[in-house]
Structure formats: structure tokens, C-alpha cells
Amino acid sequence: MGMTIPTRYGGLGASFLDTIVAVEEIAKACTLSARIVVEANMGGISAVMAYGTERQKTFVAPYVLAGDKPAICITEPNAGSAATQMATTARRVEGGYVINGVKHWITGGGISKLHLVFAQVLDDAGDNIGIGGFIVCNDPENGLTPEGFSVTGRERTMGLCGMPEASLQFDDVFVADEFVLRPPSGFKRGFAELMNAYNSQRVGAGAIAMGVAAGALEHATRYLLERHQFGRPIAEFQGLQWMLADMDASVHASRLMLHEAAQSRGADGAGFPDVTLAARAKLFASEAAIKVVNDALQMFGARGYGADEPLERMYRDVRMFTIGGGTAQVLRTQVASSVLGIKTPQTRGGYL
């Protein structure tokens, strides 16, 4: 937890690359634990560490280092891939902003204490001046219970069980000025800059998928040598050897792309991974992982389908990574627009 938090705030001061190396190893055994590590190192926490004030950094770091997994609150019922069309607003009032809106599919909603809430910022006159991030802390044990904040539902999921995916409601939730995360170029470019921070979480998500695939590959390799059919280890059948070679190549290619993205520096100057390298790596790793885990399950025969082996759990878990944190289609759009050197219109009316 908090590996990437600088040492002066109590963290290890580790790099994104250090973190995803750890994430891979954890994801081999437990997808959910790896997600917690990603979200306690990349995304919301790294946005605060890069763009936050001294007050914000010293406030959030102890929470994460004590085990809190910050929740990042972007998605809404009517704004998924089209995130900039979010309806949640932050209206200017004396001393801060008042948040109104609904977020859903928020990982850790209801158990996380720290929340980074994205909202359309309205100035004194009620005009929209961009998108900002607002730190909301729900910590009843320490007397912090934001009035108007409630957890209104929990999704039922096919995998990644053990951590809530929740709906959150904000009814006139007051956020004082000191907890407004101001993007460096102001609210007008706020979404782009906050999403630069999200690129690190994207690389983390790809690393989880790759780690699950690497774990499945290890299981399958062991089983191929153990299991005998037709009087010999099934590892001797070329049909399975070629599957195994493809699985190994996919995991290796994913790892190299993720490491490249983790070490890259985007144009923002804040040290976040390059947007296209992050999109490409997450796209490739998430799709490759689904195939690798599926092939590993196949190699186990009936045992692979059974719930006593971890493969069926890995299969359900890994399916998520082409959806959450930017779908495969949206990431392809990012990669294509970079290859073509053009901006791609996303709405009937043109650009978002």
C-alpha cells in the first residue's frame, strides 16, 4: 500500500514499474488483492500526489499507508465511455463546492474512506468551467461523515468477488476548498489532466490481467507435466505444447508493453505514463489474458471447469479487464487516433 507515495509522506517512493512488478506477482495468486495494490498506488492516489496541495498530500497519505484503498468515482449511469458527459456537478458556494450526482460501479464504494470524485465544475454564475476532482473522506471512526453522502446499491458481478462495486449518491455534499484537487492548467483542461493520472491505473489494470495470465500459465505448465493420458505426460502432446508456447509468448509480450508504458513519461510533465503506450499495453494485456486463462482452463480438462481449481475463478476475474478502466473499443480508438495522427470524433455532433 502506498509504494509510490514519496518517502517524505511515509511511502517507499517506488516507481510505477516497481509497483507493477509487485502487482504481477500478487495477481498470480489473487486478482482482488492485486487490484487493491494498484488502486493504493496508481490512479486516485497518484493524482493527489502529483497535483495536490501539501495539505491534501499529508491528509491522504496516512490513510493509504494504513490500508485504505481510495475509490475513484468517474462513471455514472448515463456516462460510461463518454465520461466527459457526466452529470454530477460541483457548484461554487462560499468556502468550497457542493456536489450533486450519482456514481456507479465504484470499486470499494462503501468500504473506502477516501474518494476522488470527478464532477462538472459550475462557477458563481452557474456556468460550466470544466471538470475537477474533489476529495471526499468518509471516516465515521474519526468523526468524518460527509452529510449527503450515501451508498445506494451494490452490483452483483461474475468475478472479482470480495470487493464491492457500489453506487454512490451525493446530495449537496460540501467539499471545502482545501479538498478540491485543482488540475495544473485549471478546470478547463481538468479532465485531460486527471485522466493522465488515470493512465497509471490503466497500466496497473493491464498488469493485473497479465499477472493472472502468468499465474494460469504456471498452473498449466505444472499440470501438463503431472497429468498422464495414453501412458505419457500430456506435456508430450504437440497440440498442447503449441498452445503453451502461444500462452508464454502472449504473457511475455504483455509484460514488455506494460513495462514500457510504466516507464514512459507522457507530455503532461507530471510523470504519468504516455496515454497511447498505456492504452496499447492495457488493450493487448487484457485481451491476451482472457485467451491465456481460457487455454489454461482447457488444459485441465474437467478439473479446469471445476471449482476446486483456481482456473474457473481466474477466468471469471480476468474477463473484467477489457471493460473497466476504458473498454477495449475505447482504447483502440485512442491507439488508432495516435497512429493516424488525428482526433477522432466521438459524438454525432463532432468532438466531445
Ligand SMILES: Cc1cc2nc3c(=O)[nH]c(=O)nc-3n(C[C@H](O)[C@H](O)[C@H](O)COP(=O)(O)OP(=O)(O)OC[C@H]3O[C@@H](n4cnc5c(N)ncnc54)[C@H](O)[C@@H]3O)c2cc1C
Ligand atoms: C468491475 C468494474 C469496476 C469498475 N470500477 C470503476 C471505478 O472504480 N470507478 C469508476 O469510475 N468506474 C468504474 N468502472 C466503470 C468502467 O470504467 C466503465 O464500465 C467503462 O468505462 C465503460 O462504461 P460503460 O460500462 O457505461 O459502457 P458503455 O460506455 O455504455 O459502453 C457499452 C459498449 O459500447 C462500446 N463503446 C462505447 N463507446 C464507444 C465508441 N466510441 N466506439 C466504440 N465502441 C464504443 C463499449 O466499448 C462497450 O462495448 C468499473 C467497471 C467494472 C466492470
